[in-house]
Amino acid sequence: MKRLLYILFLLCPTLLFADALTDCFAQLEKRTLRTDFAVTAQADATQPMTYSGSITMQGDKFVVSIMDMEVAYDGKTLYTYDESNNELTLSQPTFDELTEVNPLLFARAIMYNSERTVSDQGDTYKITLVPYEKSAGVQSFVLMLRKSDLMPLSAIMKETVSKQTTLKLLNPQFVTEAPSYSIRKEGAYINDLR
Numbered sequence: 001m002k003r004l005l006y007i008l009f010l011l012c013p014t015l016l017f018a019d020a021l022t023d024c025f026a027q028l029e030k031r032t033l034r035t036d037f038a039v040t041a042q043a044d045a046t047q048p049m050t051y052s053g054s055i056t057m058q059g060d061k062f063v064v065s066i067m068d069m070e071v072a073y074d075g076k077t078l079y080t081y082d083e084s085n086n087e088l089t090l091s092q093p094t095f096d097e098l099t100e101v102n103p104l105l106f107a108r109a110i111m112y113n114s115e116r117t118v119s120d121q122g123d124t125y126k127i128t129l130v131p132y133e134k135s136a137g138v139q140s141f142v143l144m145l146r147k148s149d150l151m152p153l154s155a156i157m158k159e160t161v162s163k164q165t166t167l168k169l170l171n172p173q174f175v176t177e178a179p180s181y182s183i184r185k186e187g188a189y190i191n192d193l194r
Contacts, residue, residue, distance in 0.1 A: 020118065020125050021143070024150040025108045027174075032058045033152075035172035039066075043163045055102070061181040062102050071101050072183045077194065079183040088185050091193040103155050103167055107141050114141075123147055149174075 034056045042048040053066030063072040068083040078093040078101075091097075099106035107129060114129035121144070129141040142156040151172050158164040 020145055020147075020150055021107075021111055021116070021127050024143075024145055024152060025111070027150060028057065028104070028108075028152075029059045031174045032056060032176070032178045033172060034175045036170040038168045038170060040166045040168075042166075056175075056179050057102065057104070058178055060098075060105065063179050063181055063183075064101055070183055072181050073098060073101070074181040077182070081183045081185055081188065086185070086188050087191055088183060088188040089191040089193060103141075103157055103165065104152060106138070106157065107143055107155065110138075110141065124153060 034054075036052065036054045038050055038052050040048050040050040051066055053064060055062055055064045057063075060075050061073055064070070070079075070081040070083070072079040073093065076092065078091050078097065080089045080091070081087070082089075095109070099109070110129055110131050113133060114131045117128045117130075119126045124147060125145045127143045127145065129143070131138055131141075138157055138159055139161075140156075140158045142158075144153045144155070145151065146153055151169075151174075153169055153172065155167045156164060157167075
């Protein structure tokens with residue numbers, strides 16, 4: 001068996017590592033990921049902008065805090081709380097709206113409709129997805145996974161040659177307690193768009 005795996009590795013290492021991405025997303029379906037993050041947006045010749053926040057997610061569901069905003073998705077309703085206006089907006093999001101908030105959802109959605117390359121980077125796997133469908137608006141998506149537990153560590157979404165978004169997860173960990181994937185704010189103006 002070891003000899004067969006070794007031969008497969010020599011002939012096509014991508015086949016062996018490709019399951020790492022599938023296993024990572026299967027794990028994110030069952031377990032709750034909590035992490036702080038830094039997201040950097042870079043477009044054309046403008047100075048990159050970096051924002052810090054935190055996210056807790058399981059499957060499609062997530063709660064994100066960034067700047068004076070809180071965003072949550074319970075699988076049906078997107079909750080967006082703007083602290084500066086004390087306004088809570090409820091909507092039924094599009095796929096694009098969800099992936100703007102949580103790029104890991106985008107990676108999961110395109111992983112079977114992309115050319116996939118995987119490389120061994122020592123303690124991590126570097127998985128590059130290049131969508132077959134160019135109308136997706138993304139040239140490539142690079143995801144770094146820690147080998148020991150397939151924990152996502154970073155993601156780079158390249159939209160054009162000069163426009164990309166980089167997400168770095170800071171101290172990601174799986175936790176046992178899951179939050180309510182909704183937002184309730186006493187006294188906030190409710191803008192219900194559902």
